[in-house]
Amino acid sequence: MRDVTLTNIFQHRIAQKYLTRSGLAHAIAVSYHAFHLAKEQGEDIDIAAKAGFLHDIGHYTWYKNGKWDYNLYKQNDIHAIKGAERAHKLLIRLGENPIKAKNIALAILFHTDSFLPGGEVVRSPIQTIIKLADEKDEEPGGAHHYRNIDLDRAMRSLQRLDEMIDSSISDESAG
Numbered sequence: 001m002r003d004v005t006l007t008n009i010f011q012h013r014i015a016q017k018y019l020t021r022s023g024l025a026h027a028i029a030v031s032y033h034a035f036h037l038a039k040e041q042g043e044d045i046d047i048a049a050k051a052g053f054l055h056d057i058g059h060y061t062w063y064k065n066g067k068w069d070y071n072l073y074k075q076n077d078i079h080a081i082k083g084a085e086r087a088h089k090l091l092i093r094l095g096e097n098p099i100k101a102k103n104i105a106l107a108i109l110f111h112t113d114s115f116l117p118g119g120e121v122v123r124s125p126i127q128t129i130i131k132l133a134d135e136k137d138e139e140p141g142g143a144h145h146y147r148n149i150d151l152d153r154a155m156r157s158l159q160r161l162d163e164m165i166d167s168s169i170s171d172e173s174a175g
């Protein structure tokens with residue numbers, strides 16, 4: 001039995017506030033991709049799904065005169081750092097296992113290189129999964145951040161993914 005589910009996370013107002021900002025449909029799509037990749041690779045599906053869901057929770061709104069300012073974003077963005085911290089705080093508050101919370105936070109921290117001055121990070125398998133899952137759902141011009149999904153449908157997708165995670169975990173422990 002997991003301490004925290006995706007639905008628990010989404011019911012928290014902090015998650016709703018920030019995940020709708022960077023695109024809820026994208027967060028859910030990345031969570032599904034991360035789950036499937038982790039399952040194929042024998043990595044922790046629960047950590048993968050949660051890190052996928054929360055990977056963009058650190059975004060700030062870089063708007064100027066009502067329009068997204070890409071230069072301002074490029075110059076100032078630290079969403080991976082902010083997201084790692086914000087997700088960690090939220091997970092601990094919800095009662096997440098601290099080792100899982102740390103691994104989820106690190107996968108969020110390393111899901112992009114955009115904040116690093118140079119060079120590639122050496123990623124663990126789960127960290128690589130989150131980066132790939134994010135790239136799978138990317139659309140040109142950042143359109144993936146603007147795809148809409150209503151809250152009811154979002155909740156149903158998360159419940160379905162929670163059921164998939166729980167049944168994979170119980171299959172593993174049975175077999």
Ligand SMILES: [Fe+2]
Nearest residue numbers: 026055056134
């Ligand atoms: Fe993303």
